[in-house]
Amino acid sequence: MHEIRKFIDTISPMNNSDWDFFSSKLQEVKLKKNTTLLQIGKVENYLSFISKGIIRLYIPRVESDLTFGFLFDNEFVTAYDSLLTQSPSEYQIETLTETILWKISNKDLQEVYEKTNNGNIIGRKMAENMFLIKSKRELSLLSRTAEERYLDLFSDRPNLLQQIPLKYIASYIGVTPQALSRIRKRIT
Template sequence: MNEIRDFIDKISKMNNTDWAFFSSKLKKVKYSKNTKILELGKIERHLYFITKGIIRLYIPKEDADITFGFLFENEFVTGYDSLLTETPSAYEIETLTETEMWQINNMDLQEVYAHTSVGNIIGRKMAENMYLIKSKRELSLLSKTAEERYLDLFNERPNLLQHIPLKYIASYIGVTPQALSRIRKRIT
């Protein structure tokens, strides 16, 4: 549980009373590789903090899934739009590796926001961070070539390329696995 406190304290220091209240709401969960933690059409009820593992966010399609996000240790994951609106999710979230996380349900999260001195600040900063990541991805898809997106990914998150199947990386940068193979050959 120390890793989540360290993460939160980097955003905004949480006093011991608030930490005790927040941490009392957390539950440790473990998932096997390739487990869906949010299914298409289901309503997201939890926010998770990853302590071990890799998570993929994607839109399932008959011919090929569309991957739009990866998350790693010391990051939060949730179907945020579904969590906020309490509406069915338009995508799925799955584990790519054996994964361990701390989870908090939405009702308890709202209590943390209401009853702690920094809960709202942390929530706002996390939402701002998610927005910046999403905005950067959209701009990249609209303004860069697939090769540039691959190189950006390689430079920003080299761990991604070591642990994630190439078909998911290809989908993430918006190309077929064959096109990604050609890009990789050109680069090397």
């Protein structure tokens, strides 16, 4: 649990009483590889911190899934749009490795926002960060080639390429696995 405290303190340090209140609401969950955290059509009720693991966000399709996000150690994961609106999710979330999460329910999260000194500040800064990540992803898809997106991914997260199946990486950068293979050959 110290990872989440350290992470939150980099955003906006919590005093001990606020931390005690917040941490009392957290539930540790250990998950196996390929566990579904949220199914399409279900409402998101949790914000989770990834203590260990890799998680994929995707839209299941008959021909092949459309992967649009990966999350790693020391990052938050949620279907944020579903959490905010309490409407069914249009995508799924699954673990790609054995994963340890610290979860807080939406109800408890709202209580943290109301009863702590800087819960709202942390929430706002996390929402701003999620927006920036989403914006960067959208701009990349609109303005960069598949090869440039692959190189960006490799430079941003080199560990990704060793731990995630290439079919998911291909989907993430918007190409077929065969096209990704050609990109990788050109680069090497």
